[in-house]
Amino acid sequence: MMDSLAWPATEGARGHSIAKGTSRDIRVANRFEIMRVVIARSPVSRQRIAAETGLSIATVATVVGELIAAGLLLEVGFEDSAGRPRALMAVDHAGGVLLGVDVAETYVRVDLFDAALAFLDGVEEALSPEENRPDQVVGHIVSGVRTVLGRAGTPAPRVLGAGITVPGQVDHRGGVSVFAPNWDWHDIAFGELLSARLGIPAHLDNPLRAAIVAELWFGAGRRREDVVVLNLGTGVGAGLAFRGTLYRGATNSAGEWGHTTLVLDGRPCHCGGCGCVEAYVGAPGIVQHLRELDPDSPMLHANDQTATIDALARGIDAGDPIAQKVVAETARYLGAAVANLINLLNPEAIVLSSWVATRLGEPLLAEVRAVVARHALGRPFVATEIARSTLPGDSVSLGAATLALEGFLSEIATNRAKG
Amino acid sequence: MMDSLAWPATEGARGHSIAKGTSRDIRVANRFEIMRVVIARSPVSRQRIAAETGLSIATVATVVGELIAAGLLLEVGFEDSAGRPRALMAVDHAGGVLLGVDVAETYVRVDLFDAALAFLDGVEEALSPEENRPDQVVGHIVSGVRTVLGRAGTPAPRVLGAGITVPGQVDHRGGVSVFAPNWDWHDIAFGELLSARLGIPAHLDNPLRAAIVAELWFGAGRRREDVVVLNLGTGVGAGLAFRGTLYRGATNSAGEWGHTTLVLDGRPCHCGGCGCVEAYVGAPGIVQHLRELDPDSPMLHANDQTATIDALARGIDAGDPIAQKVVAETARYLGAAVANLINLLNPEAIVLSSWVATRLGEPLLAEVRAVVARHALGRPFVATEIARSTLPGDSVSLGAATLALEGFLSEIATNRAKG
DNA sequence: GACCCATTTGTTAACCGTCGGCAATACTCC
DNA sequence: GGAGTATTGCCGACGGTTAACAAATGGGTC
Incomplete structure (x- = not known):
């Protein structure tokens, strides 16, 4: 057996269920936080790290020392000050x-x-x-x-x-x-x-x-505590973070927002249920909106949702009324489902991610915001930022x-x- | 200004949003946990407290010492062992x-x-x-x-x-x-x-x-991490606990489950929206189910929902088919809404509380379970216990x-x- | 240009708090 | 009195912070 196993095969057989916090966890959390600040503000002085994290300079110095020893950080230069210049830290690009x-x-x-x-x-x-x-x-x-x-x-x-x-x-x-x-x-x-x-x-x-972890480190979740990321693709689902950390649920299956009911006895969903969010705002659901509005639409590509969604995106840009109607219809469902999350969870931000969100982009988001404004309760609504993900590339990898x-x-x- | 104010008037103006954990928090959490064990298992030995909390005996002894010094706990007797008898701790009923x-x-x-x-x-x-x-x-x-x-x-x-x-x-x-x-x-x-x-x-x-705090200390939330309590009254709402602690949301308004949409463009709700869960499973919604099924039902008491719900409860006991239909209809909505929570949050337990749950009791719960089984995803469903609250009296106070x-x-x- | 001082940064040591382990002590039974 | 268990006190490891100190620079003075 190799020692590169990241999971000890036998664990979790503790008698009690409560996650007993140890002081060690504090150190690990501080390492995360400092690493996040360095990545975001690079190059950055210890002083600034301390200011942004709220930790004392001494603690920052020790943790930074650990990270340098581990080969992750590097002193890359100095910054003028009225006295001794501040050393600037950055991630060591050769560190691994x-x-x-x-x-x-x-x-x-x-x-x-x-x-x-x-x-x-x-x-x-x-x-x-x-x-x-x-x-x-x-x-x-x-x-x-x-x-x-x-x-x-x-x-x-x-x-x-x-x-x-x-x-x-x-x-x-x-x-x-x-x-x-x-x-x-x-x-x-x-x-x-x-x-x-x-x-x-x-x-x-x-x-x-x-x-959701990507958003917490690099996206809308930075400096926020309670964030939801909505993955809009062929299937749809939600990543949840509460109090600044990932929420997994009791058995690692939290986030099946796509299979929450939005229209009781509505459209059949491939999960076997009816009226699920996914049936309306997943890519096949959006294609179905288009098919119902115009069965002969040239935007329809049989057996290729991606092409259809792409055509839809081009249609929106070109001002095609059918495309706009499809977006509005999608937003009618998506907006209500987003409002449900706001009312239930009162998050600070909801981020729309994955390829459907990327392609339909701002036009969809604008419609969604309008629908959410009608469905969500006033106070949680104004507290929630609804945005598209700003992360480049594949946010899952x-x-x-x-x-x-x-x-x-x-x-x-x-x-x-x-x- | 009195010093009995529990809220420091000026606070929360920290520059950063991340709740930095201190070792002090660990001690407070352990005090909570030990107090819970003493209340639940009273009278109880230090050994048993250590076993149930997973803390070392030494730590249990110091915390118990603190609690005795604070006048909350008392040694109330001894328990035989093969050697020195174990001292038994209980809450000091004269302590406050x-x-x-x-x-x-x-x-x-x-x-x-x-x-x-x-x-x-x-x-x-x-x-x-x-x-x-x-x-x-x-x-x-x-x-x-x-x-x-x-x-x-x-x-x-x-x-x-x-x-x-x-x-x-x-x-x-x-x-x-x-x-x-x-x-x-x-x-x-x-x-x-x-x-x-x-x-x-x-x-x-x-x-x-x-x-939800009451459930965490004394009800279904004991020894669980992720729990939802559903308050079924005139209005309906959810109390949420994640990772063993209360979840409040970004602006203290999490839990408005009653105003999540279950039937898009459905029944109007007094919140101004349509198709909210509350419109179907709140007491007025249940009364409306009855009115729609039998406008002349003798169970209907104008302007007195409580009496109507009571009559409904008696009707169920007596095998009244209309009453049973009303329960089934209510469960059709409530079950779907509960399934939404299971799919989204994957909690360990969902507790039905407040007066409607008390009066409609087991018959409603049985129907709800059946509906949830149809709507929820299989794996989170089996991981979730759905139960009525076992707390006596007013669980809010x-x-x-x-x-x-x-x-x-x-x-x-x-x-x-x-x- | 040499020197000194103010100023700020970075490091170290001391302190307090937490938990866990171990040994000494307390207590009862045999 | 001896055996066995419970409790307690002490110590070490680890966390963070405060305060003192060393390091580095700029500016002023002679």
Whole structure:
């Protein structure tokens, strides 16, 4: 058994359920926070880090020292002051790389990032419908990882960790894909398979959670406590963060916002229910709006939702009335569903992410805001910012890599002893 | 200005939003946990407390020592063991009392509890529709408090604190009723008014939050992390707890589950929207189901929902088919709305509370379970226990008093120096 | 240009608080 | 009195902060 396993095989058998907080957790949280500030404000002085985090300068100095010792940070210069110049810290771009792997129904995407989560390189391998065995998927991941690491040049960079997202219910502590509905996987110890083949600390989770972590570190979630990210794609779902940290639910399946009922006894949904949010605002649902409005629309591309949504986006730009009606109809449902989240959870921000949100963009968002204003209660509504994600690239693989960084930061040894 | 104010008037002006955790918080959380164990398992040995909390015996001993010094706990006897007998701890019933005040639209309820949150006495004063000025409400609270404390006998007991719930959006830190829709209150510094007149540390909050705190301490929330309590009354709302603690949302208005849309463009709701959950499962909504099924039903009591719901409950017991249909119809909506919560939040338990849940009881719950099973996703569904609240009495005033106990426990000085 | 001082930054040590482990003590039973 | 268990006190490890101190620079003075 390799020691690169990120999940101790036997754990979690504690007698009680309450997460007892230890002082160690405080240090780890501070490391996260300081790393976030350095990434966002780079180059940045210790003084400024202290001001932004609220920590004392002494604590900042020790934590920064740890991060320098771990090879993540670097003093990159100095800044004038009235007295001694401030040293400026930045992420050491040679300090190591992180891998973010997004396993979806039709593709496996492997992205390489530096320790500041700046995108370096990426490959995407298509997944045919027959290739749904875990070992086949693992094969694609391994080949993708080899490709990007190979291209990264010599000497091979130090890999700090890999984050892998798999759809469905994932037990992130055990590295187990508990249930992946599309492939009918049950309790696949995916993480072990991967660690064994990669020799890299691997962190398995679900794409919704990766997306919210990416927003927390780099997007609308920065400096906020309660954030929801809505993944609008073929399926739809929500990533949730409460009090500044990821919320997973009791059994790692929180966030199935797509399968909450919006229209009782409404449109059938592929989950078997009726009137689910996903049936109206998922890509197939949007295509259905178009088909119902104009069955012969030239924007319709049979068997290719992506092309249809693209055509729709072009139609909006061109002022096509049918396209506009489709957007309005979609927003009628999406807005009500967003208002539900606002009323129930009173978040600070709701972020629209994934490819449908990207393509339909501002026109959809404007309509949604108007609908939300009608449905949501006044006070929570004004407290919530509704925005599109500003993250570049695939925010799922970015979030997966971020989870790997969090894992790495959690395991840095504290160095009091110096020498 | 009195020093019994529980809310420092100037606070919260920190530059950053992240709640920086201190080791002090750990101690406070452990005090809560140990107090909960003592209340639930009383009389209980230190050993058992350690086993149930997962803390070391040493830590349990120090915290128990603090609580004894604060007058909350007492050694009440010994338990045989093979060697030295275990000392048994219990709450000191003479250690102090807590007040729980539930301010509703039509009444002010003041309950007195001992430090173990056992009910001692209570009074309810009716609130006429004209009596909606803050000072009038305060007057009722003060008179109620004087009554129960007067009856408690001499010498007057030590009051550890008072928790007061007010409907609407409440800023618990500042003790301000930010917005109470029924009375059109805006930014009433209710807490200051009360502290000044009572001379008792007062803790203001919202009834939904009180209800979930009560469940966390004494009901289905014990030893659970993620719990939802549904308040089914004239209005409906949800109290939320994530990771073992109360969730308030960004601006203290999380939990408006009653105003999430379940039937797009459905029944009008008094909030101005349409198709809200409350319009179907709030008491008036249930009465409307009955009216639609049988406009001449003898169970209908004009202008008295409570009587109608009571008649409905009797009808169910008697096997009245109309009553059963009304329950089924109500469950059709309630079940779907509960399933939404399960899919979105994946909680460990959902607790049905308040007077409608009490009266319609098991028959409603059975129907709801069946509907939820159809609507919710399989895996989160089996992970969620759906139950009626087992708390006796008014769980809102109980929760309010519990909030006061939490406040008291947070402010116990740590005593290393002894003598 | 040499020197000194003010000023600010960064580091170190001391302190307090938390928890856990271990040994000494307390207590009862056999 | 000895065995066995409970409780307590003490110590170490770790966290953060405060305060004192060392380091680095600029500016003024001779």
